[in-house]
Amino acid sequence: MTDAATNPLLLESMLPYGLPDYRQIRPEHYLPAFEAAFAEHRREIENITRVRSMPTFENTMVALERSGDLLGRVARTFYTVSSADATAEIQEIDEALAPLMAAHQDAVQLDGQLYGRVKTLHDRLDDLALEPEQRYLVERHFREMTHAGAGLDYAQKQQLTELNQRLSVLTTTFEKNLLADTNDLAVVFDDAAELDGLTEGELSAAAQNATDRGLDGRYVVTLTLFTGHPYLSSLTNRESRRRLMEASRSRGSRGNEHDNHEVLREMVRLRAERAALLGYDSHAAYVTSDETAGSPEAVHALLRRLAVPAARNARAEQEALQQIVDADAEPFALEAHDWAFYTEKVRAAEYDLDRTALRPWFEAERVLQDGVFRAATALYGITFTEREDLPAYHPDARVFEVHNADGSPQGLFILDLYTRDTKRGGAWMNSIVSQSRLRGTLPIVVNNLNVPKPAAGQPTLLTLDEVTTLFHEFGHALHGLFATVTYPHFAGTAVFRDFVEFPSQVNEMWILWPEVLAAYAHHRETGEPLPQEVVDKLHASEAFNQGFATSEYLAASWIDQAWHALDARAAAEVTDVAAFEAAALADIGLDNPAVPTRYSSTYFAHVFSGGYSAGYYSYIWSEVLDADAVEWFRENGGLTRENGDRFRQRLLGVGGSKDPLEAYRDFRGRDADIAPLLKRRGLDA
Template identity: 80%
Template sequence: MVSENPLLTPSTLPYRLPDYAAIRPEHYLPAFEHAFAEHKAEISAITRARSMPTFENTMVPLEESGRLLGEVSRAFYTVSSADATPEIQEIEETLAPLSSAHYDSIQLDAQLYWRIKTLHDQLDQLELDPEQRYLVERHYTEKTQAGAGLDDASKARLTEINQRLSTLTTTFEKNLLNDTNDLAVVFESAEELDGLSEGELSAAAQAASDRGLDGSYLVTLTLFTGHPYLASLTNRSSRKRILDASRARGSRGNAYDNRDVLVEIVRLRAERAALLGFASHAAFVTADETAGSPEAVHALLRDLAAPSARNARREQEALQAIIDTEDASFPLEAHDWAFYTEKVRQAEFALDRAALRPWFEAERVLQDGVFHSASELYGITFTERADLVAYHPDARVFEVHNPDGSALGLFILDLYTRDTKRGGAWMNSIVSQSRLRGTSPVVVNNLNVPKPAPGKPTLLSLDEVTTLFHEFGHALHGLFATVTYPHFAGTAVFRDFVEFPSQVNEMWIYWPEVLAKYARHIDTGEPLPSEVVEKLDASETFNQGFATSEYLAASWLDQAWHSLTSEESATAVDVAAFEASALADIGLDNPVVPTRYSSTYFAHVFSGGYSAGYYSYIWSEVLDADTVEWFRANGGLNRDNGQRFRDRLLGVGGSKDPLEAYRDFRGRDAEIAPLLKRRGLAA
């Protein structure tokens, strides 16, 4: 019954936070069925109207529609990504084709499309404010690109393709989660993990204990190819075991093999693109991004690939020189790179990044780093709400207030890895802000930091510190976006712009007054020594050949798969051979520098929202690097700068063309020179 389902009654918790304490898995599917029906009825009420379309009788009810479905969806998919028990996975598999069919029925509704097109055709005659006008433009563009103008036969095939793709992408993610768990590497002795800190050993022992392997050590795998422990492990065999396990995911010929899954995804995406009038899936995706075309993306990636590969080769030679001085010399391999990079870093900069962990205690990084910099910039404050229950005991809830004390929203942090959580790090919304609906934001950050044994501190690596600041940049975007219409809420911007705010927020990691506040030794409270900070600054471009090359290789793989025409995709069946050919084509086929993601575990593009869009990180970084220059030139961490960035960029959400918003903030288009300097690629 509806009254007995907590998902179908308005939440009485602050900010409409779902009542996760009352929600059980069996509530989800009935809630979705009810919400699907309600949404269809709301759309039908719009399309049955006999009066000619107006903004008030078409766009406003369209934006009001689907409220319940949105609430149920965000509540469920927050759980399915962060706590995907077998029961939740089964629900998601059942739900995938149903959800796809439902959204297609809305996107492809001919009567709804006619009403929106009618408004779009007379935009200049309508008295609309800028957000209203942009709303009509976006709905028209998105529905046209989705296929709303196709004939009935083409729509039927499109719906079939979308449903099958929804099933396949869910399968890809499930396979990856299971194979990642299955391939976690078990070590029998602490000696095999020599080089790890006490906290890292504690986390490995706890992970083993959680699986009933008392006395052993378990190293769980990260989403990307490499692993933080590779920089510290002195045992070469242990390093190789970890990297081999990571690279084997989804390609072992077992029940979790993703090769056939991803090939079918590529083929169906290419067929869908052709059906919609595009040469490839990449053309389909980039047509409605700031890039505009795959050719623009390919040009940027190729321009950066050659100097990146050259830098990586020079770095490789330096690493090999270190190895050649040792008693047992051997050719450098991929699993050696991080370990010997740290040796070179110590030799050149006297800097051991692994030894910095005691200065990065997680709670202090959060409170005195992430929250503090946001408070200094934007005047916002954070109060933990232990009385509010999130979807998992590890997820902590914080209430956020504006400078004047008014309520802004909720921020939820879910820091630790677990077997039911997908890899990587991400931000998502549980409730999105909208003046029309009278809602305020509830946003979540997920990371995958190993959880130490009870009583032990959580010490972060510098990379994990970066990830925490990065994801919080997304959270700020979700919290600050202040729009009327839900279509523009939070981070609902073009995919190749969405990483920009999060990358900008990384700049405060090394900002002197921020670093001095949060980077303090866990035992002594002493700040990170100034000479270490100077060495971190001096080593900013160190190893950037490797870092840029591995990223560009993954971006190129994404583009290579999704630039195939429908006919070409029919012959791409050997995943390994395709990858080798694609990487050779762009000159990033160095076996010592593996791609950041191989296809079979490339969740961003085969189960996430980044298909043909993984280039977004470097595309956004052009804007990011240019923005960092602006902050430095204008006094850095102060309220005036923060307010300008909030008002002109973060605050507009998706209600304005993002490049127009950038020009409004910066006073001009972004320049690429700061990015080239940052990555050591300047001439």
């Protein structure tokens, strides 16, 4: 145990914006801090429910919003580290914490007396003369507590709490297994010749990975979260491509101590049991009932509508690739690990474009400063100053202070670019501090990517996909930085799951915007800008390979829906995970072996260890809004302060304080049209 008086997590940070002083925080501080924070939050809730007078907005809602401040601070500090620097010690804490956190959250969400006070206010909403944000706060708390099970009887709540605690343990176990198996399955190559096609920087990163693992003179390629590794597009050695794809697809399914089959099957069954307890036919019905989609049927209708043309386009693309293969000296039947490599050959033939050769124009620091930051400055007037004096949670993580055009402080932005064995896969944004007028706080937001780190002295050169990820995640960061609300409940990206990807996807539009691209896309050695003819080819090829890209995404979305459409009995009857996936993909017509799903179940972190269960459809659902919003920007002059201010004030700035579709209508003047999405993905033929 550590002394509460000296535990840095229990003391108010003296650093700007309340940034935790990670230099002072040690692993042994976390659990005692959580225990103290749980106890304080329980006392705060008891103080609300002990009030004998009639519930008012002030004595119930405001008090509820003020409660849990310490717990929120401790939790955001810890979960930032447990995602991005999960040492063995941190993983142990995470496992121990999972059921404790689930139990505490249930104790608050399911508190009958608290629910009664909130319900009383909800029943009297029209008599309370509340401002719009206050009214919406009552509506959301009532809806969320009802949705969580606050209206159940005592025995049902006990059952629900047990389910939630077990699910929290399974979620942590899934993530731990995936991280361990991903590290174990990093592919070792003995000779640089096996990695022919990689750039000097990529070879340098592979050599450094090997050295870090005690394999001097060899090369180690670490795996990405999704199925298709970026190196598949450039590796000339077919066996090397096969090994990389095989390793990626086998994660969590090898029958070893890191196997996720039983973990995810139990998770699916328990989620279905919980949904039934809460009065829903399935976990998918439970989740979508409190999203903008409203029901699984609405999600299924969109996915099926898109799957038919996507699969058709993918087959046409496959035929074109097979023609290239057939022209080789030793032709073969195209397989999944060949797709990306031969796609680049077709792209080169049809568009005279080699995307793998673009890296020298995408030096990471220049992309960040002259691309990502520059676009944000042009749109919103904000500026960025690196604060090397402020400590982040890892030496690779960099801290930037953000100011508005008038010089007023807006918050801190932390960028953690590089992959490492202690970081989970993929890319994400999270908050360490969230904005709230009530609490007087400004935001601290984090972007994490998994870019291979080159050896010392070598530049970090990004692929176009990594450039896209950087802009995308920064769109989430802007949402977290700009949301300006009174109540913490609405802060940052606290919006419906199937809306949260919308702002981040819109931010991708600036990647090839002329003024932005001209500023950041310069050859690292010659300084020459990316030639206009290459830019034109990138635009011309935007719909190229979209049959594959859309199909692999829809396949993963459908697998997610298929698992979570099961009731508890049906879930218990599933014994073969691979067979279940195959049947689901055949059902929607996306069972092409050459086009594997972006994620298979055993490494589908979004769904089984993230917050996207029954919600992976959110990306394409949000893209309907995104594509429509991009059309608006183009129609109204693009990269201007006027447009940025409108987008900031009417969408990003409202956070979760109003219905997101209402906010979109306020910005756009109407509901979103699906036509721009269909055109973008080549699905409108």
